[in-house]
Structure formats: C-alpha cells, structure tokens
Amino acid sequence: MNAQELRKAAKEVLPSVDVVIGQRAGFDPLHAEPCFATKPEDVDDFIASPLCVHNLASYLPSLKGKKVAVVVKGCDSRTVVQFLEEGLIKRENVTVIGVPCSGIISVKKVLERVSHEPIQSISFDNETVTVKTNKREEKIPLLEVAPGKCTTCQYPNPLIFDVLVGQKLEPRGSAEAVYDDIREFETKSLEERKEYWEKTLGRCIRCYACRNACPLCVCQESCIAETRDPHWMSQKDDPKEKMTFHMIHAIHLAGRCTECGECERVCPMDIPLGQLKKKINMGMKELYDYVPGINPEEKPPMYVFKVEEDKIEEHELS
C-alpha cells in the first residue's frame, strides 16, 4: 500500500464528491482512525498501511443523499457489494477507491506479542511488522498478528471499485480452509460449545459496539434489543439475554454478513463474535451456494426461495 498514490487518487476524486473517507494516524502509534476529508489538505493525512483496520464502507448508508468516496480493502468492498444487493446505497452516489490489501494488524494480537507494553513505534516492511516498546523491539510476520480473516483471505482485491490504487494480489490459502476454524469448533461436544459460549458471551456488557460497528446492522436506532414494542429482550444483565442478543445479531445477518470482522474487532471484551456469523455463512454457502457481498445482482438467500430447494432435505425424527 502506498499512501502517496492513495492521496493522489483521493485528491482527484475529491472535487466530484462531498467527502472522501480514508484513514489517518490515531491517538497512538498502534491506531489509525477514520478520516472524513472534505478539503485537499485533509487528504494529506491519509495513510495506507496494515494499521488501517477500519471498514469504512460501514459509514455509507448513514451518508445517504451525499456523494461519498470511500477507500476500501478487498474485504470492505464486499460490504459495498452487499449494500448494493440490498439496495441500501445508490451506486451513482458512491465512488469506490479500492486498495488491494495483504493483511492488517490486530491491535489485540500486537499487544499480546509485546506483553501489553506501551508501544513506542510500529513499522511495516514486506509483510513484516517491527514493533518497538521502551523495553524491546520485535519483528513479527504480519499474518501472525493479523486478525483471523486475513490468514484465509480470499478477496485481497476489491471486488468493486472506480479507482484502484496498487497492484492486485493473490488470495491467501484455499477457499476450503476459510471455514476450518468453524469445522474445528464443531468437533467439540454440544456441552463444550454451550459452556464456551456461556463463558465468552457472559463477558458481554451490552455496549452494542458490535452492532453499531456492523455495516449490515440496518436497524441501528430501531434495534429490537432495546425496543419495548416489540419487546424481545429485557434490560437485565442476564446470560440468557446476552445469548439472545448475540443470536439475534447473528440471525439477522444470515446470508448478509460479509465477514469484515468489525464486530469482533470493536468488542472491548474480545468476544469472538465473528464466529457466529461465519457459521451461518458456511451454511448459506452449503445450502444456497451463496456468498454475501460478491455479486451485486444476487439477492440474499433469506429474501428469496426456490420452490424445489436443492439442498434442503426433510428432517427425519428419530
């Protein structure tokens, strides 16, 4: 990724849009933050590196009515495609600046690698991360401190773009391996799975960061986790309610989640929320041969049907 090229591309686009959304350096060396550029000098702040972890496409539906340019990685571009599939954005209002991506960092993983010592600086070179703290310097292969989604990334290149910055890349790992983690989890017994989720979801503080960061949570302000009509959930700090909420989130994303990983990234309690949606996506692929965010002409599987479903078989009672 090359920040100069990106800035150049963004500046070219800027006059024709109201805002260009990119990322700039955040409050410490480990963080980047979204940057809403409306002036050329704002664009000068744009960076392009594995620190750019945000899925900026998430902001698009909330900017309805504006002309927006957005910088997206391969995975983020699936969000754009899914928005188009669901009619949540108008193609003509969005300019997509695509950036091929060879992986981003997971802030949590980097911190763990250096035992949470305050970071002095971080730099990247050929998929190697160099992290300096006041006690040490570590060189780490990027994929070792990248989020899970990067290690099996099938879409390093944007699937949709108006401007492409950089060279296209090859997918990492085989397509079959994408769901290996899910399959492995499924080797556990039902009891183990239940315990696992009771423990991890038990940490949930219902801050709704996962929901609010989720690009495809269309309800946002009308989310049934908080409404009284309909009254699906109480406000109690109860394991059942937490389980219910996360199942609602996952089920509402069935056949829609583009696996951008924002829910998991933003969770302050490090709950592996992406797994829930990934599991359902795996089913969507097997049952309906559908992968979200790939083809803007497709329709998400929960809003269509076939009279004769090829893969659904009548369940027998034992």
Place this chain on the structure above:
Amino acid sequence: MADKDYAYYPGCSLEGTGSAYDASIRLVMQALGVEVKEPHDWSCCGSTPAHAVDHLLAGALAARNLVLVQKMGLKGVSAPCPSCFSALKTAHYRMAKSKAFKDEVNELLDVPYEGTVDVRSTLQFIYENIGVEEVARPVKLALPNMKVAPYYGCILNRPPEIAQFDDPENPVSMDNLISAVGVEVVDYAFKMECCGAAFGVPRKDMVNKLTHKVLSMAIEAGANCIAVACPLCQQNLDLRQAQVNAAMGSSFNIPVLYFSQIMGLTYGFTPKELGIDKGVVDPGNLIETGPIVPKEVEKPKKTKAAAKEAS
C-alpha cells in the same frame, strides 16, 4: 462424454458357454482403442441363485467384486453379462439406499465396500461412454445380407430405478449400435420379453414356450438374425433352439449372434476370431461381408430419457 476408465468384469459364463462373447468384446474394445482392465481374482457375482436364496448373501458375493474395483481406483465397472450387471448394480443400489443393509453386507466382507463404484453393462458402456460416433469409426466392411432383431432380454434395462439405462419399455441402444456399424435392424415387439432365463436346466418347458414366442416374433418382423447381449439369452435362443423346435413343433433356424460379434465383423475381424463358430445355428451367408455402400445416415432412435433431456 463419460469416462472410459472402467474395469471389465467378464463373469463366469464368459469363461464357459459365453466365451465367444468375451472374445468378441475384447476385440471390439481393441478396435475402439479402449483398454480392458479385468479385476484380479474376481469371483462369481452370485447371479440369480444367490438372491433367490438370500439377499444378504447375494449382496456380499457381488460386493466383493465391487471392492476389487474400488481397490483399482477406477470410477466404475462394466459387465457384459446382464445377470452379473444386475447382481453388481443391485448390490450397489441397495447398499446406497439402506445403511443398515450396507453395514450387514460389510460385516460379511474382508474389506468393506465404500459405495463409490459405478456399475454399467458393457452394452451401456459402449453406448454411453464410447458413443455411436466412435463406434462407427473403425467400420471397414458391410454385412449386406443381415437383418438383425436386437434382443435385450429382461434385466439390462429393468427395473429402471436400478438399471438406469435406456427405455425399459422400448430399448434402442443395441438397435442404434448395430445401425451405427451399418447393419440393418428390424423393430419388433418382443425385444425385452423374458426368454426363460436360468430355468433352462430345471424347467425346460417354460423356456421352450417363452423362447418360442421371442423367436417367432423376430422372424415375423422379417429378421434373419438375432443380436443378443447376454450369454444366457444366447444359450436359450441358440443352443436350445433345437429343443424349442422339438417341443413346440417349429422349425426355426435363425442364428443368434452377440451384438459385439456383429460389430466385430464390420470391423474386419474373422468369424473364427469372434467365436461365431461356437454358435449352434450356422449363420451361413449372413456373415458374408461386402464393401461399404454409403447410405443416408439414420438418426439414432431416441430413448425416452434422451428425448426428455433434449426437450
């Protein structure tokens, strides 16, 4: 076009009474450039006696051979004898349909059958995996005197759920193959009526009556030769023709050739090589060959299944 990498399971009859069938198939395959791969140390499929006595035993005897093919790593196996084909395919089908049956059968075997082998009759293999176009290619000679009534017998196409080949009520695959090598075929109604099958030994009376019907219908339709794809049919129609004549007061004298022998003749193999001399009824001048006279190519007859697909 389907895969040609299939094993070839000749079956016991083709070592004995049906040796001419085996010889002619091997020559035809050679002419078509298809390698014949015989599973090592195959055993009898069990045939009618096995399933007549017990399904489980029948399943296991057949499945042992499927396991051999499985070991060869091939996609499937073709069997020239319909009885072998039916035994192998029925075992495969019932094991695929019922896990309980599969488990029971595998309990009897040394090596379990995994259910991956595609079983076809050799007729089907030649018709579908090689195809009429390929079959026509090696033709060198014509058989101008021959008017063939193809006889399919009972279990090549039946029951359709298991056989999964051709139209069970009006099969045309053999007709199309024989036409493809330039030999005239005649249509008649009894091409899939039973000839009496294995009752030749214990209930000759039945075979005589049934065979008599088949032969008379074919002759009435103008045939001077019958083509078969089954050693047992060949035996009933040819070897027992004299018994039929004696019992029914008829005087049939119609040669009964394997379809592969007819194909072989047009490919230029000699009657002797093809084992035609092993037949009882002498084909006489019917097997005299002549130069190929070009004629308007007839469209292959459509089976019901093929017609459906086309529409």
Place this chain on the structure above:
Amino acid sequence: MKVGVFICHCGNNIAGTVDVARVAEETRKIPGVAYAINYMYTCSEPGQDQIKDAIKKYDLDRIVVAACSPRMHELTFRRTVEKAGLNRYYFEMANIREHCSWIGEDRELNTNKAMEAVRAAVAKVMQDKPLYSSSFAVNKRVLVIGGGVAGMQAALDCADGGHEVVLVEKSPSVGGMMARLDKTFPTIDCSICILGPKMVDVAQHDLIKLYAYSEVEEVKGYVGNYQIKIRKKATYVDWTKCTGCGECMEKCPSKDAYDSFNFGVAPTKAINIPFPQAIPKKAKIDPTYCRQFTKGKCGVCAKICPTKAINYEMEDEIVTEEVGAIVVASGYGLLDIEKMGEYGGGRYPDVITAIQYERLLNASGPTSGHIVRPSDHEEPKTVVFVSCCGSRDKSIGVPYCSNFCCMYIAKQAILTKDHMPDSQSYVFYMDIRSPGKGYDEFTRRAQEEYGTKYIRGRVSRIFPKGKKMVVRGADTLLGTTVEIEADLVVLANAVTAAPGAPQLAEKLHISYDTNAFYVESHPKLRPVETNTSGVFLAGCAQGPKDIPASVGQGSAAAAKVLSMLSKDFLENDPAIAQVNQNACVGCLKCVKTCPFQAIVEEELRGGKVVAKVIQTVCAGCGVCTSTCPCGAIQLQHFTDNQLLAEVNALCLS
C-alpha cells in the same frame, strides 16, 4: 384490564378427560382474569348470552373461550363479544378439545395442559388491540379466464346479473373441451348442439366482452380493484374485417398444419377456422406452417380474402382491463401418452387417445363421423378401451382418479356399437366409478344392451402383431393374463392440470396442489373460493370433473361474484400488516418478500424512506413481520408482542 374466561365442557367431549372446574379455579388465580367459569355448551345460545351478561355485569374488556378449535367457532364468539360492545379482536380461544381432551389419555395431564392453554390465551388477549376494518369501493366488472363450459356459464350468469364481463380465452374459439365432444353421457345428447347456443349467447351478450386467442399477462391490484393486462396474440387476420367466409382456408396451399382442435387426428390448413360452430368464427394463421412465414412467399390468402383482412405484419397486443372479481375456469390438460411406454404411446398409430376417438366419432370431425384406424383408414372391428391410462398411477406422478373416464368410455363403447353394429368393444377397468344420477345404469347398459365386454384388470402391454394390436392385460377375476387382438386401442389418458396452470396461479396469487390443480378455500364449505379474496374457481382447473359439475361450479362461482358485487363497498380484514414509521429504517426487505406485492416504498417529508402497506392487498400472512429486523412492520393480531406473550406464558415460570 379485566379478562373473562369461559371454559366449555362441550358435553363430555372436554369434561370427560379434563377437569374443567379445576381449570376454571386455576384460571381465576391468573392476574388480570376477573371472571372465569365453566359451562356445558358455551357455543349454545344460553352460553353466548352468558358471555354477554358477564361482560356487562363484571365490566369485562377481554374475553377468552376455552373450548373447541378456533377454526370452528372463533367467528361465532367474535360476533358475540361484538354484540356485547367489545371490539371483536378482544377475543381469544384456547383449544382444549381437538388439541387436548380428544388426544390425551391422562386426565391430570390433560387438565394441566388445558390450564396452560388458557394461560397462554389470557396472556395473548391482554396484548390484543382493537382493530377496525376500513371499506373501499368495488369495481363491478368481472374477469372470467377460460371460455370452456364452466367459464361460459360463469360469464353468462354474471352478465345476466347485470355486470360487465371480460372473458379471456386462450384458443381462437370458446367452447373448450366440450365443443370437441361428440355426445354427452348418460343422455347421449349431441354435445355441440347443447353447447352451441350457449356459445352464441356469449358472443351476443351486450355485457360480455370476449377476448379470444388471448391470455392473461399480468394481474395487479386486489379484490374489488384489479388491473388486468391481456395479451391478444397475433392472428395475422384482422378480425374486425374477417367474416369467417372460409375462402382463405379453402385456397391455402399449406395442408399439413397441426390441428389442435382435432388433436392431430387429421391435418388442417395453415390458415384456418377451428370448427364450423366456432365463436368467434374467424380465421387465424399458424405461422409455423404458413408459407408466407416459413418460405417468405405465398400470400394466397391475402389475395383471395374478400375483405382484405389478412395482415402478415400483425403483432401481439397488450390491453388493460379493470375488474373487481375474477373467475378462473382455465380447464385441464391430458396426459402425454408417450409417458406410457408399455402402451407404445406415440409409436403405434392405432393406439389413440379417447379425445381423438371422440373426434373420430363426431359427425363434423375430420372423418365425418366414420370410425377408421389411423394406420390404414380401415374400419376397426375390435376396439379395446383402456381406462386409468396413467390415472391412479403413482409411478408417473398421477395418483388421483381422473373422475369422468369411466363414463365416457361407456359412452364411446355404446357409440362404437351404434356406428358399427358388427363391432366388438372391450373395456379394461380397475373399478367402474359411476356415482352420478343415471350413471351406473348407463355403464350397465353398455354391458347389457351393447355387449361391451368389461375386463377387470389393468393392461400391461400393447404391441403390434401383423395388422392387429395385441392388448395384453390381466383379468383379475379370472386370475390370469388375457390377450385381445384389437384393430384399434383407445386410451383413457389421465386428466392433468392445464399446461401453464402454475404460472397463471402465480400471477393470480392463488395456490395450487402438487398436481397443479387450483386449491379451493375449503373443500367442503368454500368449494369455489380461493384464499385470495375476489378470485373464484370453476371447472376442471380445480380438479377433474364432468360437465354438470363444471356448469354447476360456473354458476356457483358466478353466485359468489354476484353476492360480492351486490355491495358498493367492501371491508378489509384488519388483521393485516401495519408499519410503525418511526421505527422503520427503510431497508425495504419486507417489500422484497411480500408474496402479494402489498408493501410499497413511501418517502416521508424530510426524505425518510419507509415501507407502506396497501391495506386492501395485504392478505395477512406475516412474512414481512418475520422479515423486518427491527420489528417495525407488525402483522396485527399476530404481533411480535402478542406471540411473545404466548411464548413467555408457556416458557417462563
């Protein structure tokens, strides 16, 4: 909130295995229940009066009746509470009969189950909201799809009732299957002689607008207000000019066109009038055979036509009609006999279908009523009829009985003898089904007076032997195989749904069964209504039936239409979806999934886009409600909160 609960004994039906007194006692403990009582027959007049009295006396504002299935008496009790001044939706039923007392054997468990059912009903009724119907104006025109005898009857009855009728017929003439029949059973009336006048009535009725050779392209709208697009297929003949003189047909040089009216018994001309009594009696060109189309030159008909009606450039035309009600009488199809390989269907010329035989018998048919074998045009002496050809045959996917074959076979056997006194007919049958008035006598007559030999058994194979067709079947009464050497074999091939029936159903939003016959609202009590209000059924589109039944249904459907159109305004069912526009986020997923296109996009002031339900179109299925992620669209009377109240009442303890 004051809920009143009435627990019915239903004589001993409920009280026999449920301790109703205990159910009442426990119910009284439920908060919100102000009154609960058990009573012998709650649905009786005194039972209903008791509810009304209690509402007044105890100031009840919600009512639960625990009794039989709501599918039985919900409407009854809704009216009761309405008469007592409550909104009819402040009412719930707990099914403690069909779902409880009749199926469980343990009195204690049944009683407990009944108590829980009541509890859930109480929980729901407390969430119930008053709902009110709204009314809308009705367009009093009627669309009839299909110009067979059923459709014509419906059209005539509606038109006689004073309503404009739009009749759409797919083929070039009305008349349907009945127009092809020679005689009708059991009276041996000439079919076209009794149908012809009806066809003329259709043509001449001031209020009937006939679209022949046309098909329904699109149906939009809802009961009382449908917009119909009709495709008028190109005939290449200007029907406003065509006089039906038939000269073109006489001179047309293309002589081997397929005659669909005669089911291919003989060829026809590329330009033709289907039959002499056709209504409208107009010519049409079949472009697959017309030389002007296939070879690019000919033009004979154009030259010869005295009114210059021929127009080779004609194209399909779409017209729009507005109606308030629809009668679907789209008829039936016949099984393709090629599916019966063992009968040589399609391979042997002397194995024909019964409708083809009907055309052979018909004096105005292609053979002028002479029975001849297709193969050599000789008169057959031995005719074998095979009934249940495909019918009642699971293996080819027609598990049902085709209803009228038994009768027409008897008729055809009788007519065969009439035409050829020295002939012999045989009928293979599995059962003789002749339950109509005079029907069984008729099949007896075929055997007793006309000497038809009935053989009880199915035919296994038909094959040629010389000039004969050998029919090999079983005579199960003799217990063996029988063979008949026939000159002609007639197959009573199964009645199937009309080709394209599912597609038409989908346009109309009506349901069809696995055999593609249309499904009525209730097989006994609403036999001509569909689940889409305003759409009615008549004739064989709903299932195989004979002429009197079809005519009867045509009239019945017309009666339903007339009663509906007797009102100027209709009321909608208020149990439909409603959008909370504050909560709606405008994702419009509901619009995508609504099976009725009842939801549209609406832009509010300020630019916010939300979903909007067209009240009259919504059928109340609730797919939108389960689609909406934020619960902003709620199916009234089955809202999330109402169902959750039931779930919670049953699960939280």
Place this chain on the structure above:
Amino acid sequence: MRVINLSTTSDASFIEQVKKESGQDPAECYQCGNCTAGCPYTEFFDYPVSMIMRLIQAGQKDTVLNSKAIWLCATCETCTTRCPCEVDVAHVMDTLRNIAYREGRYTEKDIKTFYEAFLTSLKNNGRIYELGILMGYKAKTLHLLADADLGPNVLVKRLIHFQPNKIEGRDEVQRIFKRFAEKRDNEKRDNQKRDHHG
C-alpha cells in the same frame, strides 16, 4: 373352492415380516393386475403374481410360501417396472423365496437343487464351474439325461471346461459363506429364544 376364514388364518406377523424384509408395503397394492398381465410366467404359476400380493394382504402365509410361483419367478423385473403403485413386486417375490428357503419349504425342488448346486460350485471354487453344476444337479435330481441332447454341441464346441477355474480368493469367498451362515444361525437362535419366552 375353499372358504378362507380370515379371522383365524390371517397372519399379521407374516405381513409385517414381508414388509420388513422387502422394504415394500403390500398394502400399497390395489390389485390392478398389471403384474400378472406383464408376467411372462403367469401361465406356469399356480397363483398369478397379483394374487400372491393379495394373499400376502390377506396374511395367508402357508399358501404363499408353499406356492410354486415364488420359485418360478425369474426376477425379470417386468412387474416392478410397470407397477403403478411403485411396489417392487419382483423384490417381494424374491423375499418370499428367501423366507421359504429359510423355512425349508421348497415347492419346486429341482429349482432349489439347481440353485444349491450353483452356490456349492461358487463356494468351492469362487467361480462357477458349469459342468460341475450340471453334474451336481443331475446327481441330486436323478435327471441324469437332462440336456444330454445338448452334449455334443456343448462339448464339440468346447463351451464348457472340464476343470473348475479356481480363484486365489476362494478362502475369502468361503469366509463370506461362513459369516453369512453364522449370522443366520444366530438370528434363528434368537428368534427361537424369543418365541420360547414369548
């Protein structure tokens, strides 16, 4: 004609057994007679196929299992192919023959002997030895002259080997027979036990 007392002779367990072993439901047969009509062997049968089906429906175990028909069926599959009720009739016939064999009911002894001769040859050699079968069959049935007329043709044309063609995997085939026999014996014992207790 005899009168059948259905109250006393209908054997429900037999109907169940056929249903279970064949996987076919005899109740699905509506007696159209198509199987009988298509069956090439009807003229040889004592009971036509459709009547066998009817007898099963009526629970007439002895009549069915003692019939010749179940032995004369050649499994040509015509009945199965044409049954409008999708009953695998040939498989039902096969199943009946299996049951009869197990119960030692051989109404057509020659056919049973032929089958056994065939299976003995199979068991001994792994493959079929046609002359051996014929000899074995003749010895058992005393039909010493059967097919003697064919002899010259067969021998001259050398259609039959004089030596059995034994395969290497004979042991394996024999193990199949052995395990099979053990399995059926165990089942029989279990059944007897159950009957005893019941």
Place this chain on the structure above:
Amino acid sequence: MPELAGKELRIVGFLCNWCSYGGADTAGVGRFKQPTDLRIIRVPCSGRIDPLFVVKALINGADGVLVSGCHPRDCHYSDGNYYARRRLEMLKQFLPFMGIDGKRFHYTWVSASEGQRWQKVVTDFTRQVHGIGPLHEKKEAAK
C-alpha cells in the same frame, strides 16, 4: 404454572392456521392419541415464524420447539412456507453451534387433512425430545 414435573417436558409448537393447526384439529377429531407435552401457538402462516421465536422459547424455558406449516406448494399465502423453510433450516444448522441440540427443534409440513401424520409428528418429536432430556434445570412444581 410449570409442566407436571417428571412427566412432561416443555415443548412449544408454532402451527400455521391453515394446514398444520387444521391437521392437529383433524387428529383431534379422529381421536388420534398423542403425548400431552406440546403447547400450541397458532400463527397465520409458517412464514410468520421468525426464527427468533424459536430461539426465545429455547433460551427461556422450552425443551423443544416444533414448527409446522403447509407442504411446499400448498401455502395459503402461496410463498410463506418457502421463506420459512429457508429461515428455519438456517436456524436448524445454527443451534448446535451454540451448543443447543438441533434435535430440540424440528420443522415440518402437515396439511389440514393429515391427522395421522400430525399424530406421528407429535409422538415422534416428543419422544425425540425426551430422548435428549430437559434443556433447563427444572424447578419443582409450584403447586
């Protein structure tokens, strides 16, 4: 009020009004005996069943949930059951991932005339749920 301790488990059924509810009525009219555990909630169409109702029931106290609608092609509203089928199948696959036995949830199709089929569905499903046992710790019967 809890189910009778030890004798029953808590099974909630969502039934489409037009087919399965009618099928259950037909079973009742035919006096086809069934286990008593099932509690029925009537809905207009299986398409009305939000998978979340099933989740809600299972998390909050039910040991099993049954959904039954019209057979494919028989939907009163023409398409509702097709959507239901997709959504419920999705749920069926998802539940075990959360550690909830998929056998606690069953969806099927029963028409109004299939009383016997309904009896079989209820009997078999109840047996299936009993085979797995309770999902929640049972409180003592309150009364």
Place this chain on the structure above:
Amino acid sequence: MTDKGYLPQDKWEPFIESLSNDFRVYAPCEEDGVITFQVLEKGKKVDLSRPSTSAPKGVMFPQSERLFSFDFKKAPESPDKMAVELDASTNMPETVIIGARPCDAKGFLTYDRVYLEVDPYYRERREKTTVVGFCCNGPFAGCFCTSAGGGLAEKEGSDLFVTEVDNGYFLEAITEKGKKLLGRPMVEDGASHADAASKKQEQASKALQKVIPGDPEPRISREAFESDAFWDEVSAKCLSCGVCTYLCPTCYCFNITDEARLEGGERVRSWDACMFHHFTLEASGHNPRGRKAMRLKQRVGHKFLYYVDKYGTIACSGCGRCIRHCPVSVEISGIVARLTEGAQEDQKAAEARS
C-alpha cells in the same frame, strides 16, 4: 492500630485469599486476554499487570440491579380484585475491591456526590465496600489522569492504598475502613517501607505529562463548546456505541424498566449510555438528541461543564479507557484540549485587562 502495613511478595496472594473468607472480594482477573473485575473464586488469578478493560464501577453500581420485585396476588373468592406485593429487600454483602487504579478509585467520588445522599441502594453498597487502590507503575496508551486532576499515585477515593515496593506491597490506610484491613493476619508493620513507597509514588506521579492544559482540572470554553461544526467534525466517525460510557469509571446514567411476567416481575435499574439514540428518545418518536454529534457533545459537556456547574469539579478521572477501547479512536482528551484552548486565551485576555 497502625496506618501503614506491609505484605511480602509471598503473602500477597494468601492475604487476598483470606479476605475472601470474610468478604466478597472483587479483583481484576484475566480471561481470554481480557481483564475485568470479578468476584474472586478458587482458580481465579489476580492480574495487576495492566489496567483492567472495564472499571470496577459495577461493584457499586451494577450493570443491572433489581430495585424490587412485585407479585400479583388474588383471593380465590374475589378474582376481580388483585393485590400487588412488593419486595424491595436487598442483600449486599461486605465487599472489598482489590486493585482499583487511582483513576478507578477516584471515580467513585463522582458517584458519591450524585447518589450517596439520595440512593439507598448505592449507599448501602458504598458503605459496605472497602476500596483497595493500587499505585500505577507507568501510564498506558490513552491515560490522561494527570490532566484530570489526579495522578498515578492519587490516593483519593481509596480506603487502603497499595504500592509495590521492596519485593512486596506497602499498604497505606487512607480511611478507617482501610485501617481495619491492616489489622488482619499476615499484615506486617509497614513503617520501614514508607520511604521507598513515597519515592516510588513520586516517580509514578512524574511518569505522565499533562496533555490538557488547566490546573488541576481543565476548564472548557462555553463558546467553543457551542460550535455545531466542531461537534459534527469530531463525531463524524463515532459509532454511537456504549463502549466509552460502559467502561468509564465515572459515567452513572441509568434506565429503569419493569420486566414483567403474567404473575409479577421486577423493576430493574440498568446502565444506560448518553451515546445511545434511545437514551433521549421520547415516546412520541421525537429525539432531542437525534444526531450523534449532539450525543458526543452531551457526553463531553456533562463531564466537563454540567457536572462542574453542579459539583464544582469534573466528572472524569482520566483513566483513558474510552480512548483505548473506542472502536474508532474518539479521543476525549484531544477534544477537551481543543475546547480549552479558547478558554486559555480568554483567561490570558482577562489577565491582560486587569
């Protein structure tokens, strides 16, 4: 009784364990890489290596708490009459919080000012809880306590203050409650370690530079604060989630709901967040703080203006959690710093005038 104690390294864990016998002990524990305050049970290890993800505020002000339960009661003879039985009993055990950071401990003071007088639930918890503060060794990303009137060794808010020193732990009683703990077994006299401890505390205090001007607390300019453009700009990336408020040791907003069943239910008080759209949503559908800019402004304003107006001090202890864990790195210290600049200039101008 002394006010200084000492625990050698090897007594630290046994000491905490012994506390568990008499108190409900909350301490920061690690699970799957996340540190939260949990009730200490067997098998759980205290982890003081870095600040916890969430503040210990839940101990005093739970995420959701039952205020009372209600049951509807009926007499069988008159079903139309119904009585409501309330149960507002509480059952709060004596509690110790171990390992509260200075910012966490100071945070409780923010609550005290609001709740102590008026809220019996809070008061009971507060009175029964002893806060054991823990001196920080150095700052972490986002920390700005020194800019919020506190520091890495700030003792205000703790009952007992712990400083890691001389291979052990120096314990300082700040209140009487803290003093009581010093009387427990295993605690040695700490006087000899006092010097080392104060040296350590001094070092710690210097480890973090002020990032917001203002002494001891920042004061923000009303004028700058009222600029809509400013809030639009800084909130553009905000997701309106509750991370900042729910992890915050000083945010105290709540919601009250009745969670009812047929026969009764509970009145529940649960955390709410001013960043949520629902927070100010009115029943009519109108929302006075409909946009996220208004909500972010409210959060900052509440902490640095409105609370100051009422109580004379800011409602922020500079723990930095809202910055560290914000999904989009909204940096409250930066926002406040920008708002104070104006205030500084105003002040300068005023000084120049006088």
